[in-house]
Amino acid sequence: MIDRINGPNIKEVSISDFPKHRKIQLKNGMDLYILNAGTQNIFKLEIIYHGGRRYESKSSVGRMCASILKDGIDGKNADELSEFWDYYGALINTFSDLDTAGVNLTSLNKHSHELLPTFFSMINKPIFPSEEIENKKKIFSEKLKRELSKNDVIGYRELTSIIYGSEHFYGYNTNPEDFQKITRNDLIEHFEKYWGANRAFAILSGKISPSLELEVIEHLSNLRQAKTIYRSEALVPIQSLIKKGVFNYATSNKMQAAIKLGTVTIHRSNPDYTYLYLLIQILGGYFGSRLMKNLREEKGLCYNIYASIDRLKSSNYLYISAEVDGDKIEESIKEIKKEILLLQEELVSEEELQMVKNYINGKIMAGLDGPFRSSQLIKSYLSTEMSFDDFKIFNTKLSNASPIILRAIAKKYLDIDQLIQVIVGP
């Protein structure tokens, strides 16, 4: 019989294991991680370099450098390259974030032989064509201008700039006119210094045959070397970054205001990190969170509100983000602060805590669904230089977290007076 009132018994979600993989050290010192799983005959090869924004000589040089690699190699110009990838239905992406930059290729297995030589030419000998660089500057600048008409985007930019300072690599913002200042030499210099095997690791995921593995190893072993040797980066000290204040930005976009409350916070390597992460989930990390329940479900103040910790290699910051009616700003901020105070004063119930723990475990499991998702987990650990053992430590701490610990963490790390308030809108 079924019990509609109580529902089925819920089984405790088992803690996931770190994705099964093999690590191979190549003769040039580079590490290759192989995740062989999945049902489709597809592979993804991703190469990640320690070459993101923090190494830029000028604003957006790192991003532009990553993006321009796709625009020309010996024997194939930008159009011919696009034509080539498209012909085989391959997906090729470059990226550049605050710490790392890289490139990935996704393809049906049967085309690997045609695709890999060109893929590696692209990251060994790109030609940085001037005409494409000029195009790109214009396109990037236009895109940014459009982005800057969104209150939410402005709020995010201002918050990080206030936290880290407008000169710091985690804090500065690119303005539309900055792209014009970038020269071809800036891009080449960035590439030569940072895009090399001695600053990189690779992840190969999907249904991987032995021959595909050999093919990839062969190519990776001959990957070019960067001029600058990589050394681990120190953490950004927190104390100097603690600030407070209210910052208002008036825009022409007045229907709704973007609110961001945020501060620098502890790094992933801090023993309290797992607890803080859990606490932020309770506050605003999922659909049934305290903030969602209060501001959206009970008061209808906003459509979306969330709290999050952004994890960077050398620093973390946390923030609460919402878009609310122009005349509801004060009320919303008051409610957000009320929810934070509640976490400092009252114990979270065992039921709520268990629910959020299960929710997080389920999320982790969802992040391991299929080889490509698992590869993203490996990538995030390696990019921020976390050890894979930390995955287990995180899970153990998560299951041990108690209401008393969480209340202490709320008092220690969620100081309302130290939250920077950014309000963009009316």
Place this chain on the structure above:
Amino acid sequence: MIEFEKYTLDNGLRVLLHKDISSPLIAVNVLYDVGSRDEDPEKTGFAHLFEHLMFGGSLNVPDFDIPIQIAGGDNNAFTNSDVTNFYNVLPKENVETALWLESDRMLQLNFNQEMLDIQKKVVVEEFKETCLNVPYGDMWHELSKLCYKTHPYQWPTIGKDFSHIEKAQLEDVESFFNKHYHPNNAILCISGNFELAHIKERIQNWFGPIPPGQIVPRKLAQESKQIEKREFIKYSNVPGQNFLIAYHMVERSHPDYYTFDLISDLLSTGKSSRFYQKLAKRGDLFNSLSAYISGNMDPGLFIIDGKVAEDQDFNLAIEKAKIELNQLQSELVTNYELAKIKNKIISLLEYSELSILNKAINLSHFELMGDANLINRQAQMYENISANDIQRIAQEYFTEENCNSLVYLPNAN
């Protein structure tokens, strides 16, 4: 090849089961055959408001989020002009929690004034956030109105105006539920790591006892053929000149649907596409230019979406985009280009089958079109398209009489 088993419960609920043991998870998808096309013109936005209410509690479950979260899962939903779709992804051990929740809200929603008031406010906020607070946010309102004069596609899913939502009464909501939310108007699809006999038994237990309802066959006013070009220029607080050019096309189940889709890929998917190579790449005339189809069940739209570069003449930009369409009418696509587009489409189909949730949603949609097994025939449908088909479609549909053009210009000018 996606293998699945299909059967119908006595109450008319169609069930699709696709087993994939490579995942630790299970996806449970419930599609209701109701969308904004089924709304009263004076009460638009209801199908979407309903999607929100469906999370507000049912006969036996006061809160939907708590059980799914305890089970380690996640749920959400989306609504469009044609369907309302609810989905859950959770660890395989706890699949039954999703069966309980989905079956209970199919059985009976818990209507109450307080819940309605809150969700009305949330939806109105969503309306403001997505349609009013952002530049071009009302573009779909304007385009739908321009293209459709009789068919209910003339309003977008969020609704014509948020006053319709504000005015929603409890009895309206109840009658909408009673009209559409029945097992014989739904498709349940489960994909992932389950044991077949066991899941069937559990489905029977949870969904079997729900009584079927009276479903009134859909009778929508179909759009008569457009015979004259339509144009609308809107001055608004936007950062740049954007336009949408829309041509009426065929319905989702028509064989030519795939040709329209392929044409949109040929024009704008990937950097080797015609639009990018000829018009968007340099960024001097366009910041971006793309083509896509609305993908509706009833005859939808083939859309050209252009963001014109600063200081450029939007008329010239539109003309240039149309030259590309004219070229499809006058010249046959080469074998090479056709092979390239087909390769691309077939790869993308393969990539999309990585996720159990995608598979569950897609199977449900194909079943709604008449046969879930169409999912396995898609590749062949694209393979069958010839250069002549492309030319025929271009000549028949990309005409001035069938053209709707919507242009947004910044206020200051």
